[in-house]
Amino acid sequence: MNKNNTQINSFSLSNDKVSATILLVPALIFCTIFIFIPAIGTIVGSFYSYSLTSMNNWKWVGFGNYVKATQDEYFWVALKNNFIIVFASIVLQVGVGTILAAILDRGIKYGRVIFRTIIFTPMVISSVAVSLIWLIIYDPNVGILNAIVKSIGLSTPSKGWLGDPNISIWMIMITAAWQNTGFMMVLILAGLQGVSKEVYDAAEIDGATGVKAFWYITLPMIRNVLIVAILITTIGAFKVFEFIFVFTQGGPSNATQVLGTYIYLQAFNLLHMGYANALSVILLIIALFLGWLQLKSSRKA
Amino acid sequence: MNFLKFITKKIYLFIFSFFLSFGFITTSYAIDITIWDLSGRNGQDEFYDNLNKEYKKINPDVNIILQTFENEAYKTQIQVALNGNDGPDVFFNWFGEDSARLARAGLALDITPYANVEGGYGNYISEGLSNTTAVNGKIYGVPNTSVSKYFHYDPAFFEANSLAVPKTFDDLLNLCRDIRAIDSSIVPWPLGNSERWKLNHVITMLNQRVVGEENTAADYNLSASEDELFTNPAYVEAWQKVVDLQDAGCFQDAPNATHPDLTRSMFASQISPMIYCGTWCGGIFNGEGFSDFSYFRFPEVVGGAGAATVGFLVPSGMMVSAKTAHPEIAAHVASFMVSDDMALQAAELMGFMPSNPTKIGEMSNPTHWFNFYVNDIADKTGHVNVLDVLLEANVSNAYLDMGTEILNRTKTPQEAMDFIRQVALEAKAAM
Numbered sequence: 001m002n003k004n005n006t007q008i009n010s011f012s013l014s015n016d017k018v019s020a021t022i023l024l025v026p027a028l029i030f031c032t033i034f035i036f037i038p039a040i041g042t043i044v045g046s047f048y049s050y051s052l053t054s055m056n057n058w059k060w061v062g063f064g065n066y067v068k069a070t071q072d073e074y075f076w077v078a079l080k081n082n083f084i085i086v087f088a089s090i091v092l093q094v095g096v097g098t099i100l101a102a103i104l105d106r107g108i109k110y111g112r113v114i115f116r117t118i119i120f121t122p123m124v125i126s127s128v129a130v131s132l133i134w135l136i137i138y139d140p141n142v143g144i145l146n147a148i149v150k151s152i153g154l155s156t157p158s159k160g161w162l163g164d165p166n167i168s169i170w171m172i173m174i175t176a177a178w179q180n181t182g183f184m185m186v187l188i189l190a191g192l193q194g195v196s197k198e199v200y201d202a203a204e205i206d207g208a209t210g211v212k213a214f215w216y217i218t219l220p221m222i223r224n225v226l227i228v229a230i231l232i233t234t235i236g237a238f239k240v241f242e243f244i245f246v247f248t249q250g251g252p253s254n255a256t257q258v259l260g261t262y263i264y265l266q267a268f269n270l271l272h273m274g275y276a277n278a279l280s281v282i283l284l285i286i287a288l289f290l291g292w293l294q295l296k297s298s299r300k301a
Numbered sequence: 302m303n304f305l306k307f308i309t310k311k312i313y314l315f316i317f318s319f320f321l322s323f324g325f326i327t328t329s330y331a332i333d334i335t336i337w338d339l340s341g342r343n344g345q346d347e348f349y350d351n352l353n354k355e356y357k358k359i360n361p362d363v364n365i366i367l368q369t370f371e372n373e374a375y376k377t378q379i380q381v382a383l384n385g386n387d388g389p390d391v392f393f394n395w396f397g398e399d400s401a402r403l404a405r406a407g408l409a410l411d412i413t414p415y416a417n418v419e420g421g422y423g424n425y426i427s428e429g430l431s432n433t434t435a436v437n438g439k440i441y442g443v444p445n446t447s448v449s450k451y452f453h454y455d456p457a458f459f460e461a462n463s464l465a466v467p468k469t470f471d472d473l474l475n476l477c478r479d480i481r482a483i484d485s486s487i488v489p490w491p492l493g494n495s496e497r498w499k500l501n502h503v504i505t506m507l508n509q510r511v512v513g514e515e516n517t518a519a520d521y522n523l524s525a526s527e528d529e530l531f532t533n534p535a536y537v538e539a540w541q542k543v544v545d546l547q548d549a550g551c552f553q554d555a556p557n558a559t560h561p562d563l564t565r566s567m568f569a570s571q572i573s574p575m576i577y578c579g580t581w582c583g584g585i586f587n588g589e590g591f592s593d594f595s596y597f598r599f600p601e602v603v604g605g606a607g608a609a610t611v612g613f614l615v616p617s618g619m620m621v622s623a624k625t626a627h628p629e630i631a632a633h634v635a636s637f638m639v640s641d642d643m644a645l646q647a648a649e650l651m652g653f654m655p656s657n658p659t660k661i662g663e664m665s666n667p668t669h670w671f672n673f674y675v676n677d678i679a680d681k682t683g684h685v686n687v688l689d690v691l692l693e694a695n696v697s698n699a700y701l702d703m704g705t706e707i708l709n710r711t712k713t714p715q716e717a718m719d720f721i722r723q724v725a726l727e728a729k730a731a732m
Contacts, residue, residue: 052380053406140555141563159709160558162495251497252557252705268377270694271402 039284046278051271058274065278074254075279078262081169085258086237088170092177094229097184102214104185105192106200116189120182127179131246134175138162162248165255172243172256180236184229191225192218224297231294238286259283332627333364334634336619337379337389340369343584344650351646356637359420363630373496383408383622390625391635396433396442396616397690398697403620404436410621411439415632422636425644425657433616443635444618445644446653449678450502451596453568453582454575464574470510470542470602477551480574488553490546491564491573492708499561500543500704501689503577506599506613507539509685513606521691523729530729531722535606540714542602543707557705565589583670584652596673612677614684618656654678699724 046065048058069075100119104112122130137143140160149156157164161171195218203209203217219226241260244250250257250265257265259279267276338345346367353365368389370378375393382388383403394400403409416423422431422443434442454466462483467473480489494500508517512535519525520533546552553559568576569589576582577599586594601609619635621628637643644657649664654674661675689697699721706712712720 052384053402053408055384056407135560138558139560139563140558141553141567158554160555163555163558163709165709165711249496251702252709253702253711265698268380270698 042277042280042284045274046281047274048277049272049274051273052268053271061274065275066282068275069278069282074257074262077254078250078257078259081256081258082238082240084169085173085176085240086234088173089176089180089233089237090230092173093180093184093233094188094226096177097181097229098188098219098226100181100185101188101192102218104189116186119185122179123183125179127242128246130175130179131243134178135162135247138171159252163252165252168248168252169256172247175247176240176243180233184233187229187232188222188225191222195221227297228294231290231297235287235290235294238283238290331362331364332630333366334391334627334631335366335368335389336634337368337370337375337382337392339375339393340371342651343588344652345369348646348650351650352638352643355643356634359637360630360633363634365634383624386624388622388624390627390631391619391621394442394617394620395690396444396618397686398693399690400434400442400620401436402694404439404441408623409441410623410625410628410632411441412443412621412632412635413440415629415636416440418633420633420636420640422632422639425636425639425641425659427656430616430656434618434620442618442620443639444616444656445639445647446618446656447614447616447678448580448654449615449674449684450506450577450579450613451598451674451677452575452577453586453594453596455568455571455593456595457593458571458574466597467600470600473600474545474549474551477546477549481550485550488567488573490551490575490577491559491567492552492556492577493559493561493564494556494704494708495558495560497701497705498689499564500556500708501701502579502613502687503546504539504543504700504704505685505688507542507602508536508688509607509611509613510599510602510609511535511539511542511605511607514611514683514685516606520725521688523693523696523725523732527726527729531718531725536721537714537718540703540707540717543704544710544714547708552708556708568594580654580670580674581652583668583674587668587670592668594670596670596677598677608682610680610682612681612684613687614678614681615687615690616656693725693728695728696721696725 045058047060047062049061049064050058104116108115137145138161140146140156140163143161145161146156157167159165162168199217199221200213203213208216239260240258241264244256244258244261245264248256250261259282263276263279263283266272266279336349338349349365349367356363356365376399379388379392379394380403383392394403400409404411412422415421416431426444430444431440433444434440458464459466462480464476464479465472467476477489480487492499492503512533516533516535519529520531520536523530525531564573564576565578565582565585566589567573568578569586569591571591583594586592598609598612619638621631621635625631638647639655639657641657641659644653644655645660645663647653648655648661648667648671652668652671654671655661658675664671688700691697692700703712703717703721707714707717
């Protein structure tokens with residue numbers, strides 16, 4: 001009997017393996033076609049010099065494109081901007097999102113759903129549409145922002161909100177925060193709602209209320225959710241493209257260039273497809289590292 | 302059983318009708334010719350509907366299918382599409398370095414053999430115009446229109462304030478100052494450079510006026526020696542003229558953050574009394590309710606090497622994909638677009654300055670701006686192509702970037718030219 005059972009078990013186990021393999025095949029095929037092959041193609045292409053209009057004329061350059069990247073002033077500007085966006089997004093989106101979530105969770109008694117919906121709404125609008133709306137707001141001639149700033153007696157930037165290389169990246173950040181903070185708020189709110197009320201009751205007995213309770217109870221309890229939120233924001237910040245492309249196309253004077261727009265510029269405008277591939281590989285390595293971090297922390301969470 | 306019989310009959314009927322319809326599909330012989338064009342042209346849909354109908358009269362088996370794209374997206378998508386297997390048969394392009402690059406890469410079809418066949422483009426447009434699409438003596442496109450640029454101004458404002466149309470560049474500077482003196486809040490010449498090409502068109506003309514087209518030619522096509530490439534000090538002087546314009550108060554604050562559409566609206570709503578705008582602008586101003594405008598050419602730069610009778614002209618039209626399955630028909634369709642009747646329709650419906658002017662006299666109620674553009678283009682002694690179409694991609698991008706830097710005063714004219722020369726040297730070395 002035992003022998004038969006073992007046979008049945010091993011048979012069903014091998015059946016399960018077959019079923020699992022069959023179920024995985026479609027996903028593997030799609031991943032291979034749309035992710036693995038293009039990724040390998042990009043890595044291979046990064047060792048060549050070619051353009052979209054000279055696809056039959058690939059010239060081997062070895063690591064030349066990577067060396068070029070290290071010497072390219074605008075690559076470093078783009079990378080620096082990506083890190084600025086990461087930092088600003090964490091502060092604005094996760095930071096403000098956490099505060100809003102805390103207010104909605106414990107700070108107000110009525111209208112939570114309404115406020116939550118209002119704050120979340122920008123998230124469901126396409127980034128391109130959001131950018132176009134904010135382009136009008138930032139316009140130096142007819143934009144409402146200029147009118148507001150002037151009405152309170154302040155001066156507006158003479159080169160425009162998006163025309164001044166020193167502030168344009170920050171204006172784009174504000175728009176990105178306006179759109180994405182709601183999502184972070186909902187994510188963190190879900191984490192907050194998982195914190196037991198009894199913990200707060202116990203803390204209250206020990207004298208921890210309000211900001212103290214938020215600092216010593218809430219934040220440690222939602223630590224893992226915050227880590228996930230930070231990683232999602234970081235990866236989003238490295239993938240950013242639409243906002244920059246619609247607002248400034250990387251200008252003025254490459255001041256708002258990020259890796260995504262710089263890769264596009266090199267590939268499609270300047271026709272350096274091999275170099276664009278090398279930049280994409282660098283971005284891929286950064287994204288893989290961040291993805292690995294996210295996976296690791298999600299499992300912990 | 303009856304039910305089974307019923308079902309079986311239905312299945313037979315289905316199979317029969319399926320094969321019958323398949324038979325119809327395979328026996329009917331239709332050729333689809335896909336055309337890619339820019340979107341947003343007035344009268345475009347009507348023109349292409351008519352094109353399809355008219356072409357069917359001479360070739361009933363051909364369907365012309367139009368697909369349109371927004372300007373900036375088109376520049377990228379056409380390159381990708383031509384490399385793939387699902388691209389257009391006929392496609393729009395500006396004739397300059399962009400079109401030449403496609404020809405050199407073998408992505409555009411050499412249509413020289415189709416020039417003088419029956420209905421070929423050689424029957425409709427001049428050889429000189431065809432040659433604007435030539436690469437190594439072969440023709441790669443059929444120009445169907447050209448765009449030029451003029452100052453458009455509000456004559457009522459000029460008259461009310463006793464302002465004169467400027468003849469020289471210095472007059473233009475003084476005009477800006479005079480307008481600011483009338484009311485400092487009036488922007489004499491709104492400049493929307495957020496997409497970088499607006500100032501590029503201005504510097505195209507300033508280079509021509511100051512440096513002269515004979516002196517720019519070797520630099521523009523990168524054939525000048527390394528020691529000489531973009532070293533002519535007149536290039537710096539041309540950039541300095543942009544600074545002078547800004548100092549004279551011609552432009553509004555923040556031109557790099559202003560969209561070109563907005564500046565057109567500023568002129569059309571008579572907030573600003575003049576604008577440097579293309580031959581496509583007359584229809585836009587009219588559409589926004591302002592048609593009592595007039596025009597003047599880009600003024601002469603006294604002491605400059607370029608003649609004031611030379612103008613800005615970018616020929617554009619159709620090219621044929623090298624991968625089209627029907628090269629002969631595709632070339633014929635592109636040619637048919639410039640046939641006498643279709644050229645007339647393009648002018649009437651889309652406001653094109655037609656490359657084939659045979660029937661231009663038959664236009665019903667041509668607008669005053671159309672008449673001006675057509676006559677003035679014909680009167681000019683020469684033309685210059687715009688830098689962002691003409692120059693090698695990297696040099697073109699450098700010129701676009703430096704325009705932004707000059708307006709922001711983050712680079713001096715000399716620094717701008719040093720940067721452009723460096724990029725040009727690298728581009729030349731990579732050739």
